[in-house]
Amino acid sequence: MEYQITDVVKGEEMDFKLPDSAFFEAVGGVEGMKKFMYNFYDIIYDSEIAHYFPQDREEFDKVKEKNTKFFIQICGGPKVYEEAGGMDLNEYMIRVHDDFSINEKARISWLGCMMEALEELDVDPKLKKSFWDYVESFSKLTVNTFSDGAYHPVYKRKK
Numbered sequence: 001m002e003y004q005i006t007d008v009v010k011g012e013e014m015d016f017k018l019p020d021s022a023f024f025e026a027v028g029g030v031e032g033m034k035k036f037m038y039n040f041y042d043i044i045y046d047s048e049i050a051h052y053f054p055q056d057r058e059e060f061d062k063v064k065e066k067n068t069k070f071f072i073q074i075c076g077g078p079k080v081y082e083e084a085g086g087m088d089l090n091e092y093m094i095r096v097h098d099d100f101s102i103n104e105k106a107r108i109s110w111l112g113c114m115m116e117a118l119e120e121l122d123v124d125p126k127l128k129k130s131f132w133d134y135v136e137s138f139s140k141l142t143v144n145t146f147s148d149g150a151y152h153p154v155y156k157r158k159k
């Protein structure tokens, strides 16, 4: 499949679709998601954006486990991610990233790591695309630092 990355437009009102839950099933449920996402974070650990994350391996492994729970939940699996504390999950996730200066280049590197991890999956390209479309669009909302200064992403909340 082709992995397209579209540009972040500063101030653009963003919308996105969650991945098809058939992706979650095709990957192999919770265990399959763990393999997929742990591999993704291992790729991140060796990437040019590794410095955003804890350098200590044990701390990094904790991030890996926590983040994987989020992806399991967002893909339609069991609701195992408990950090949001009742807040809108998407808004919470944008807020988490506000603590880091994420620019367009970091987003592209992050998506590059994701592309690699997806390539290693033996899953119907149509389902991979549904996951890809989610990360490609949602990742725009994690970008909060532009060459002309910082800004807060605009999330169009579903009613």
Ligand code: HEM
Pocket: 049, 052, 053, 054, 063, 066, 067, 070, 071, 083, 093, 096, 097, 100, 102, 106, 107, 108, 110, 111, 134, 135, 136, 138, 139, 142
């Ligand atoms: C689709 C896009 C993305 C999703 C769904 C996502 C998901 C997550 C999740 C679930 C967490 C853990 C939140 C928590 O429970 O504390 C997290 C943390 C984090 N994310 Fe992302 N992320 C995305 C994009 C990015 C990008 C583009 C970067 C660029 C560097 C990034 C960097 C980080 C960092 C540094 C943390 C904190 C790790 C720590 O706890 O030390 N994320 N992300």
